[in-house]
Amino acid sequence: MSTRFTVNGEAIELETPGMRRLLDALREDLGLTGTKEGCGEGECGACSVLLDGRVVDSCLVPMCQVDGADVRTVEGLAGPDGLAPLQQAFLEHGGAQCGICTPGMLMAAQAYLEAGGGPDDAGIREAIAGNLCRCTGYTRIVSAIAAVAGETR
Amino acid sequence: MTSPETMPRPVPTATIAEPPVVVPGPVVIEPGQPTPGAARPAPLRREGPDKLTGRAVYVDDMVVPGAWYGGTIRSTEAHARFLGLDLDESFDWRRVVLVTAADIPGENVIASIKPDQPVLVTEEIRHHAEPLALIAAPDKATLRAALHAVRPRTQPLEPVLDPLASDHEFARYEVGTGDVDAALATADLVIEGTYRVGHQEQLYIENQGMIAVPRDDGGVTVYGSLQCPYYVQPALKRALALSDSQAVVVQTETGGGFGGKEEYPSIVAVHAALLARAAGHPVRMIYERHEDIAATTKRHPAVVRYRTGVMRDGTLVAQDIHVTMDGGAYCTLTPVVLSRGVLHAGGPYQCPAVRIVGTATATNTPPNGAFRGFGAPQTEFAAEMQVNRVAEALGMSPLELRRRWVYELGGTTPTGQVLRESVAGREVLERAAEASEFERIRARTAGQRATGDGSSPVSAHGIGLALAWHGAGFTGSGEVHLASVVHVDLDGEGRPVIGIASTEMGQGTKTIFPQLVAAELGLAEDDVDLAPVDTSLVPDSGPTVASRTAMVVGGLVIQAARRLKEQVEAATGLPFNVSAAAYARDHGPVRIEQRFEPYPGVHFDDATYTGDAYPAFGWAAAVAEVDVDLDTGEVAVRSVVAADDVGRVIHPVLAAGQVEGGTLQAVGYATIEEMKLVDGRYLNDRLATYLIPTALDAPRIEAILVEAPFSGVPHGAKGVGELPMDVGAPAVVAAIHDATGVWIHDLPATPERIVAAMASRDASA
Numbered sequence: 001m002s003t004r005f006t007v008n009g010e011a012i013e014l015e016t017p018g019m020r021r022l023l024d025a026l027r028e029d030l031g032l033t034g035t036k037e038g039c040g041e042g043e044c045g046a047c048s049v050l051l052d053g054r055v056v057d058s059c060l061v062p063m064c065q066v067d068g069a070d071v072r073t074v075e076g077l078a079g080p081d082g083l084a085p086l087q088q089a090f091l092e093h094g095g096a097q098c099g100i101c102t103p104g105m106l107m108a109a110q111a112y113l114e115a116g117g118g119p120d121d122a123g124i125r126e127a128i129a130g131n132l133c134r135c136t137g138y139t140r141i142v143s144a145i146a147a148v149a150g151e152t153r
Numbered sequence: 154m155t156s157p158e159t160m161p162r163p164v165p166t167a168t169i170a171e172p173p174v175v176v177p178g179p180v181v182i183e184p185g186q187p188t189p190g191a192a193r194p195a196p197l198r199r200e201g202p203d204k205l206t207g208r209a210v211y212v213d214d215m216v217v218p219g220a221w222y223g224g225t226i227r228s229t230e231a232h233a234r235f236l237g238l239d240l241d242e243s244f245d246w247r248r249v250v251l252v253t254a255a256d257i258p259g260e261n262v263i264a265s266i267k268p269d270q271p272v273l274v275t276e277e278i279r280h281h282a283e284p285l286a287l288i289a290a291p292d293k294a295t296l297r298a299a300l301h302a303v304r305p306r307t308q309p310l311e312p313v314l315d316p317l318a319s320d321h322e323f324a325r326y327e328v329g330t331g332d333v334d335a336a337l338a339t340a341d342l343v344i345e346g347t348y349r350v351g352h353q354e355q356l357y358i359e360n361q362g363m364i365a366v367p368r369d370d371g372g373v374t375v376y377g378s379l380q381c382p383y384y385v386q387p388a389l390k391r392a393l394a395l396s397d398s399q400a401v402v403v404q405t406e407t408g409g410g411f412g413g414k415e416e417y418p419s420i421v422a423v424h425a426a427l428l429a430r431a432a433g434h435p436v437r438m439i440y441e442r443h444e445d446i447a448a449t450t451k452r453h454p455a456v457v458r459y460r461t462g463v464m465r466d467g468t469l470v471a472q473d474i475h476v477t478m479d480g481g482a483y484c485t486l487t488p489v490v491l492s493r494g495v496l497h498a499g500g501p502y503q504c505p506a507v508r509i510v511g512t513a514t515a516t517n518t519p520p521n522g523a524f525r526g527f528g529a530p531q532t533e534f535a536a537e538m539q540v541n542r543v544a545e546a547l548g549m550s551p552l553e554l555r556r557r558w559v560y561e562l563g564g565t566t567p568t569g570q571v572l573r574e575s576v577a578g579r580e581v582l583e584r585a586a587e588a589s590e591f592e593r594i595r596a597r598t599a600g601q602r603a604t605g606d607g608s609s610p611v612s613a614h615g616i617g618l619a620l621a622w623h624g625a626g627f628t629g630s631g632e633v634h635l636a637s638v639v640h641v642d643l644d645g646e647g648r649p650v651i652g653i654a655s656t657e658m659g660q661g662t663k664t665i666f667p668q669l670v671a672a673e674l675g676l677a678e679d680d681v682d683l684a685p686v687d688t689s690l691v692p693d694s695g696p697t698v699a700s701r702t703a704m705v706v707g708g709l710v711i712q713a714a715r716r717l718k719e720q721v722e723a724a725t726g727l728p729f730n731v732s733a734a735a736y737a738r739d740h741g742p743v744r745i746e747q748r749f750e751p752y753p754g755v756h757f758d759d760a761t762y763t764g765d766a767y768p769a770f771g772w773a774a775a776v777a778e779v780d781v782d783l784d785t786g787e788v789a790v791r792s793v794v795a796a797d798d799v800g801r802v803i804h805p806v807l808a809a810g811q812v813e814g815g816t817l818q819a820v821g822y823a824t825i826e827e828m829k830l831v832d833g834r835y836l837n838d839r840l841a842t843y844l845i846p847t848a849l850d851a852p853r854i855e856a857i858l859v860e861a862p863f864s865g866v867p868h869g870a871k872g873v874g875e876l877p878m879d880v881g882a883p884a885v886v887a888a889i890h891d892a893t894g895v896w897i898h899d900l901p902a903t904p905e906r907i908v909a910a911m912a913s914r915d916a917s918a
Contacts, residue, residue, distance in 0.1 A: 027214075031216070032207070033207065033210075033211075033213075033214035034206065034207015034208070035207070036211070036213075036358075036359070036408070037213070038358045038359070038360070038442065038840075039442040039839070039840040039841075040441055040442060041442070041839065041840065041841060043839075043840035043841050044358060044442075044840055046358055073207070074205075074206065074207040075206065075207045077205075077206070078205075078206050083202060083205060083206070087202075087205040087206065090201075090205055091197050091198060091201045091202065091205060092197065093806075094198070094806040094807065094809070094810045096198065096201055096204050096205055097409075097659030097660065097661075097810055097814065098357070098358070098359070098407065098408045098409040098410075098658055098659030099200070099201075099203075099204030099205075099209055099406065099408065099659065100211065100357075100358045100359040100408025100409060101358050101408075102204050102205060103207050106205065121853075124848075125848040125849050125851075126849065128848045129847045129848050129849045130847075131848075132358060132840075132845060132847060133358070133848075134355075134356055134357060134358055134409050134411070134814070134818070134845065135409055135659045135810070135814045136810055136813060136814050136817075137810075137813035137814045137815075137816055137817035137851060137854050138817070138848040138851045139813045139851075139853075139854050140806075140810060140813065141848070142848065
């Protein structure tokens, strides 16, 4: 079937089976390999993207649900002048180590910030509870998000 | 999309760091503060912008035109005779390639220490999920169909699942000092305990994966997620009968390792290479999570039987320790894991009479292997449980008891090693206790228990303490045998290029090496390059394991940089940073090769297992606070204060990140991470069922970095990766005891175990 949607603001039309995973369409059809696969069953959050502004696990989203939707991935975060403030905060705070959870973590954080989330520890931890990180202990991820949430308020 | 060139880089300042000066006593570095002598701020993570924008290329992100997809046919029994494969005749087998043991051109063996593990099974299946055959297909759907069209024919054999009942020993070590039996006989009190710790999965978020590409010279280049390129390369040479130049290994961006990508990637690489050879195409061998958990190595389960003899006044007189580790079906790295476990089993305490006996045996379970801590977390859990139980029995503070026992400068270990320098057990202990207000909170939790009004409280708060040591670098004469080599080159333009096989897997290798060399040469970090980790380009600087990279390889790189600087400055009479370009133009590229030389005064006797087991030790303390739901046994770990002596902090953000991440892995080990086995098969072999801590489960973690430098290396660093893994679990279990009054002897301390222990105590009260 033909699916029309936007990815990072760009209009896309794909001929693809309706039950193809959004994750595979992004990585294999569109070459957007920033979105990672960690478990393929919605547990780790490495494949998190924004679908109409909400965080979803793209390994659980079939393409038939993407028709007409707006998809955003990690590739769309940075601007022409370099890293977005959220990415810069991750870099300075040490929020990325091995980096494999980072794209999904950034998208979950982005959704939190866009929803008006504040710099409080509990709110941030709730927002990224679906994104597993095995490297950092989460401390520096939380402080990076808090720094940006504090600035934007 | 932005190009790499437009990404912001850290702005170097003009100030140049002094060479690190080795100072005698521990220096305490507050979190986030630069280290003394480091006059400029630490650089930002070098590959950070690529990771934060999605540009970093992990193995599964590689685009390889014409690549086929590889898969593995695995055993579904723990122990069986392998009779052959039944192929479904309705499937068109011309569409795929099938590789069995008969198709291996070289030796059918994967050897870490002993050559006992086959690449593919020939006759005897020794564990569940063991590789029997391989299939490659031009697309994923065909591969899936082919894998489903194969049925192994087997004849079941009786499995051995209990390591204590196994008669196949992989290794045995005994170390000791003094007359243990006599000392125990004279002790006022002997505390006994048996502790059981289970499997733990490394659970790097990036699964294992390799892509093998056939070479024109008949060899293969393998790209993949790995810690040790020079473990993978010899494995390829042996199994595929290739020469040095025909087997090339290139590391891709690696999404976590924690030991899990130390030895297992050799198997994935050999499998991918065999398929690529058979198919005549590149082959992608990327594991899914289920396969990764089911088949790859775990932390060794262990049973530790422990007797501690003390006098009424708290004097430690004897330790009698028996360690049994479950190696799984093949040897892998088990002897060295056991060795480290044995050498750390006494804990960081001076004791006149010690006997430590360790054995590791074979079972029909998937092989166990390297995981952060490498045997020490298992035995130090038992050691710390014993200290805390002795303190309780004597009515002493667990902090005070450790103050009395902890090694001081000049202390002697069970192998006869005299601790001549870099001893900071007391310092980390005091720092963690002070920052956590250990005694004040302990008094408060004790007070709450004493003033209970008879009504049943819903939850209880507790605080617990643990202390550990961790030998820095390889055990015994390991580094001497490794004889690591590094290069620091000056290229034709006069830019220094570091050549090492040490891998970045999140811990900061790519950041700290340019930082160390830049400081030596008087340059900005961005003016120092790192060669790609490719065995055709970089020398064997040893495996990226054992917290050895910053200490051992870092020391070699600094020495090489100093020699390069001397050479250039002697010839030009000018400082390196203003003369290197002209020197390179006039003399051409320069290569400085630096080879490991034994640290002065460090000697170990492999035959008698005596002497300097490690060139130095790192020291770690942790204080954990928990809330325990007294109805359900559910534990919430609220905070951990971790004080870790790393010798010398190279990069405060990266070092603290290691302490925090290791602490959370230890909290998971203590509370929720449990592999359940049924008939030798992991029952919970999915991320939905093997749980690791989320951001909501994670405690507030405060990392305190302490510096007691090691004089054997120019920068004084001792490594940091594994230290926090040793103390987290015993601190959490001590806190659970403080909250509930029950000791949990088995890890993880699950709600079921806690409820059962409380019920058993109440029944006997």
